[in-house]
Amino acid sequence: MNDFVVIRGAGDIASGIAARLFRAGFKVLLLECLKPSSIRTKVCFSQAVYDKTCEIEGIKAKLVNKDELLDSVGFIPIIIDECLDILNYIKPRALIDAILAKKNLGTNINMAPVVIAIGPGFCAGIDAHAVIESNRGHNLGKVILSGFAEENTAIPAEVKGIGAKRVIYANDSGNFKAIAKIGDIVKEDEIIAYINNTPVKASISGLLRGIINDNFEVKKGLKIADIDPRISEYENCFSISDKARSIGGGVLEALMYLENRNKNG
Structure with a gap:
């Protein structure tokens, strides 16, 4: 079982990475948290x-x-394992930190022959063998072999001129109950969910691209929904994003480069 590429996280970016590696013939193992x-x-x-x-x-x-x-065999296994306990049982060929926590949550360069980290919070050459740029722009997906990725801007990318407003965060803590579903067309101020008895309203009109799982116990400030103002982008709700594909390509490049470098000395 030492031929697995272990990926920390299984969100949208990690899933894009996993899909690209899996299609390229790598054995992938995803690690996630309980909720x-x-x-x-x-x-x-x-x-x-x-x-x-x-x-x-x-x-x-x-x-x-x-x-x-x-x-x-024939699918990607996923294990609930936040603390990398699996490393006590297997020695992966590579480890990829794709949690995108904007900080290092325990990954270090000695965990596998190849360690790759995504985005800010890691230094290539110290925390990982390579860091992949995650900020949208000219360098998205770039393989960094020394130094850091760009700092987190904390500003969502603009879509049709709309940036921060298209992302919805919880105004309170409590049990989340979705009213709308991914792919629905919503109007600004339409109720799309409740946190306990408090309504969550659409921040803009558009296509509901993302919404957190029903009955999730949310904390105030947690990202809970994402609206795309482009009504025509319905199919994109159900396919890997351009950003995830680009980062996945960077991971594939880094993995192959570093394995060849290790092999050839």
Whole structure:
């Protein structure tokens, strides 16, 4: 089982990475937390934590335990493991930190022959062998072999001139109850969910691209929904994003480069 590429996280970016590596022939193992807070649930393998299995663009993922890894053929296994306990049982060929926490949550360069981290919070050459740029722009997906990715801007990318307003955050803590679903066309100020008895309203009119799982216990300030102002982008709600594909390509490049470098000395 030492030929797995282990990916920390199974959100939309991690899922795009996993899909690209899986299609390229790598054996992928995803690690997730007990209650993932992904909002783009139709394109996140983390949904398998709730539903036991899910499928993105024809690739299946299944929730398993470590004893079932040997039987994980033809799909991507996902394990609930926040603390990297799996490293006590397997020695992966590579480890990828795709949590996108904007800080290092325990990944270090000695965990595998190849360690790759996504976005800010890591220094290539110290925390990981390579860092992949995650900020949109000219360098998105770039392989960084020394130094840091760009700092987190904390500003969502603009879509049709709309940036921060298209992302909805919880105004309170409590139980989340969705009224709308991914792919629905919503109007500004329309109720799309409740937190306890408090309504959550659409911040703009558009296509509901992401919404957190029903009955999730949200904390104030947590990202809970995402609206795309482009009504014509319905199919994009159910496919891997351009950003995830670009970062996935960067990971694939880094992985192959670093493995060849290790092989050839």
